[in-house]
Amino acid sequence: MATEPVKDTDPTIGRLVSDATRDISTLINKEIQLAKSELKVSVKAGGTGIGLFAAAAFVGLLALILFSWTLVYLIHWGGSGLALHWAFLIVTVLYLLVAGVLGLLGYRAVRKVRAPERAIHQAQATKAALKR
DSSP states (O other), X not given: OOOOOOOTTSOOHHHHHHHHHHHHHHHHHHHHHHHHHHHHHXXXXXHHHHHHHHHHHHHHHHHHHHHHXXXXXXXXXXXXXXXXXXXXXXXXXXXXXXXXXXXXXXXXXHHTOOOOXXXXXXXXXXXXXXXX
């Protein structure tokens, strides 16, 4: 049996190892990019939720101040018909409704925050493939 000479186009062990190393490096870089893109969406939703919670807290503080004034005017009853204290109470309720809507919107935005599920699944699949 005669052996054929190795051609320049035949893969060598060094070339195969180099190609495998390059492919694994590319795969890991792509998984990192996938995780970053998924986290960017979650961070944006979380930031929006935090901003809405902050707005709700500010409006709630305004409502607390107005409610305090309303209590003062309710204790110091002094008029007939739609008195000044009822006007303060109406404004206070309006601010509380605004704070409630902002809080609900913030809660919905924060619920959208998710872990990078596809990237985690892909990393686990890569880990399992490399162990074989």
